[in-house]
Amino acid sequence: MSDEELLKNEKLEKMLSPHPLSFMRYQSLCIFLLIWGFLVWWMVNFSDFKNYFVNPWIAILVWGIVLLIFGIIVALITIRWSIFFMYAGVFFGGVGLMLWQNWITSIASVGVFILVYTAGMAIVGFLLVEWYRRSHKYIISNQRIIFKGGIITKEERTLRYDKISDINAKQGLLGQIFGFGTIIPISQSGFGLGSDNTFAAGGLQIGEKKAKIMGVFGGGKEVQTPRARSYYELHGVYPYKEIKKMVEEFIQGKDVIPYHQKNVEYQKEQTAFQKEQVDIQKQMRDLLKMQSGPKKNVDENIDEDDIPDDK
């Protein structure tokens, strides 16, 4: 972050990126690809089942079906269909390449191709995840947190500490071992909150041919949960405990930010001015007392309680 981007009186505290292992959910997809490629190669060439793979297309089909089923399961669990399409892309891309180069000649060549191709795809996947990770930048200053990210389209979010109403922090098993974790600042507008939806539906059909009664019933449930995209949260930051403490301290106002400082100074000035006014009134009252002698007080309304606290 350049000095030009810093605001007046702003001091840069930390500049962070996610920990290399914080995107393990994506890296594990590549690990699966690697393991499955190795397993297919082993099954085709060395296992007790190798006699079943006489036809190279059987090996290709087994490889593809497992890839696609795994893709569907993961896509359903994570609610991200891009994972399924990625696996489908790997499979159809591989088949296309084999057909184009006419490599489907023997089971041995297909086995080697699957091993090398999936390993290559897994390495590409690892590199893409690393690129994605490096595109994240979190800047913590004494006034705000700036979230920057994006590979092609650059995204940025700025969050002032006085606008943070709550923070959610989580640390998975890998995070506990390697000392990183995710901190989601939830703003007063609700930014940083997501929702989990569940929906159940059922259908009923009575009668045949002529008379049909059709009914559908269902219900839904929504639970709000702290969630944000990795660009909008402090995703997998290291050292987690230190960063969490720092952010919490800024939020608690241990270090008063200039905006607050101005407000406090303004209030102090106001209080001093009011005190001055009261003093003048007191002096005037005393003068009047002296002039009128035993006469009644003119400014009886002025009470000591009217003097504001100097806090």
Added chain:
Amino acid sequence: MDGSIIDIMLFAPLATILGALLFWFIQLLFIQGQKYLLDKIRKKHEPFCRFTNYLGILFQTICQALGYTVTKSGISEINVNVNYGKVAPKKQKKGIFEWISNVFLFIGPFFLSAFLLLICLFFILKNGFDTTIPAHLLELKYTFGGQLIIFGAHLYEFTASFLNFLVNIDLFHPVHLGFLFLLIFLGLGIRPSYLGEKKIDKIDILYELKNIWQLIIYKPAYIVSLFLVSYSFFYLSLLLDKGFYATLFSVFGWLSIISIVALFLSYLIILFIIAIDKIEGRKKIIPYITIPISYILARVLFIYLPTDMDKSMSLMIMMLLTILVIYLLMKPKGDKFKTKKKIKRLKDKSEGEEQNE
């Protein structure tokens, strides 16, 4: 049946118990050694130590939870993290139930991970689980010496088969590779107490033995009854003329053997880490790459030079090459020696000159 009546009735049941205890004690010593090595690398490899901590705590927590489940105390809270594990029972039972829960807590972690590995080995090993009694021992099988030899024979059979498998392990076989990883991971977690967030000197072999001793003296009647159950089991075995008593304790011996092998592997890994720490800069990565590459190359080599021991030879080549690479990459310490030698030569020379003068 040969053997005196006192030997058969009094001492014979003790033989396998003492044998199992001996191997368990060796396991304890190995655990202590692992802790010592882990403590040495702790400063530089905090995440690695945290990981081993987690495994240890996880097994300990599972054992405690198993204890509460077996005693029907129920579990109201279970929590495991890298530094701490907690299991709270629904009902705090007293007496024998509390004692059984504590047995699970203090002794379970020594055997749980080994038990998981034993189940895996049951499917992997072709033999080694043979518990038939050797023919020459049939006459003496219910004596102290006979029981001890049977126990030893069972252990030898299993250990030979297990080590033979490890020496000939095929790292291109997914099941073998998976088992090796499991053996290493679980080996790192075979210890009931763990390295805490801060170093606590009390947690050592004596601490663990003290815990177990407290358990024994807390209710000595229970331990006596445990012995009585063992003895009755032996008499039943004697009455039915079946050798299941020795087999039962042999299983404990197998568990200790598995633990010792797993702990030994974890030693090698920790020593590998210590050696790599002595390599400077980015060269550290070379030994890690050497391991798979040397193995693959060796296996490919033995395709063209077929031999019966291709897998064990490949493993040997892999280990030797890795050691050689580490040795070559390590900062040469010979300089110090050379300097000393030179100085010595210079000293001798100057002394000689003085004498001549």
